[in-house]
Amino acid sequence: MINKKNFEQMRSVMDGFDKTREDVIKIARIILKNSKKSIFACHRGDLKNARILLDESKVKIKEMEKLISADHDLMISIHNEALEEFVEAECFYNFLKNKKIPTCKELNVSVETYLQGLCDLTGELTRKAVNEVIEGNVDGVLEIKKLISDLYEELMQxxxxxxxxxxxYDAIKYSLEKLEDLSLKIKLK
Incomplete structure (x- = not known):
């Protein structure tokens, strides 16, 4: 009545899927961790270490994408979270190093993933602006405020x-308000 060989084959397929899924999760966690460490290194001014961590993440992203390309059902939330965090870290690093925000094409991510990472970036930029105030770098604060304002204007479309x-996206408005308040306090000094 029941084809036992068929069930063995299905079990084998499911076991293989589960193993690969665990591999994707493991790799995604490494990408998340490296991206967070890179952001922290950027805040400390250690751009050399930040770049090393981002380059390691790029290698891991290729590994993860290769696994997912074999079975798109493996594209799970942690995969997207890892890519969003990578986008945020890469954009933060590039802003600090080159005063440039890379495109989604340059980062090789989907538009939605890119936009989510970009929205998250504004939180790190706001934190950086607060640190710039502490260091007395008013120009740095105004530069960050302009970038967030420009991002907000584009995202409004x-x-x-x-x-x-x-x-x-809605959270950007609060970051911008915080920076506008900070800029006003600086001007009133």
Missing amino acids: FDFRNSPLRRK
């Missing part, structure tokens, strides 16, 4: 609807 991306 999108219709994000009610999604995680929309909530991240």
